[in-house]
Amino acid sequence: MxxxxxxxxxxxxxxxxxxxxxxxxxxxxxxxxxxxxxxxxxxxxxxxxxPLKYWAVAIPIWALTATALFAFLIYPAINLLMTPDIDDIRTIRDKFSLNTADKVPGGIPPVSDIPITQICRQLYLRPDGKMKNA
Incomplete structure (x- = not known):
């Protein structure tokens, strides 16, 4: 088989x-x-x-209600329970994270994850080292 x-x-x-x-x-x-x-x-x-004709209508409506309840409430709640907290290290790095590798001058940089510290510096700091919008 x-x-x-x-x-x-x-x-x-x-x-x-x-x-x-x-x-x-x-x-x-x-x-x-x-x-x-x-x-x-x-x-x-x-x-x-x-069985009563009532059940010919009630059973499909109950099935659709149960499906909608699962799709819009239960399934997202399960996903939220499985998601790590915002301050958990697993939110930033996991076993699939790619570390930055050595760059060849003039070459294409290799694929890697951008460290969160570099992102924060780029978004929130001015070139003089002070906070933007402060």
Whole structure:
């Protein structure tokens, strides 16, 4: 069995087709339940028990509400909990940080992270060493 490949192979193709057909059949059954009147279902097909039509509307609305709640509240809250504080060293440097390397005169500077001290000097200090806007 090939690992970690998006290429189709026999089991994946069969499962995909079965999922496609099954989901379409469930959707068709849902539409019949939601649209066709109960008395017609009972007289023509002999189906005596169906859940209330209320649930045909309520379940999708609840699902969309739960999805929106997750997308706009819970997921951002989880991301905020995982983000380090502003005064944490991990905000400035991590294991993927690139240190400044030696520069060749007249050459293209190598790719590296700019130290926070250099950024602060450039943004907030004048050439004479005093604070800007002070």
């Amino acid at each position: 090939p690992e970690h490949t998006p290429a189709p192979y026999t089991p994946r193709s069969v499962y995909g087709y079965a999922l496609f057909v099954g989901s379409n059949m469930l959707f068709l059954l849902y539409l019949v339940w939601a649209i066709v009147p109960d008395n017609l279902l009972q007289e023509k097909f002999g189906l005596t028990y169906w």
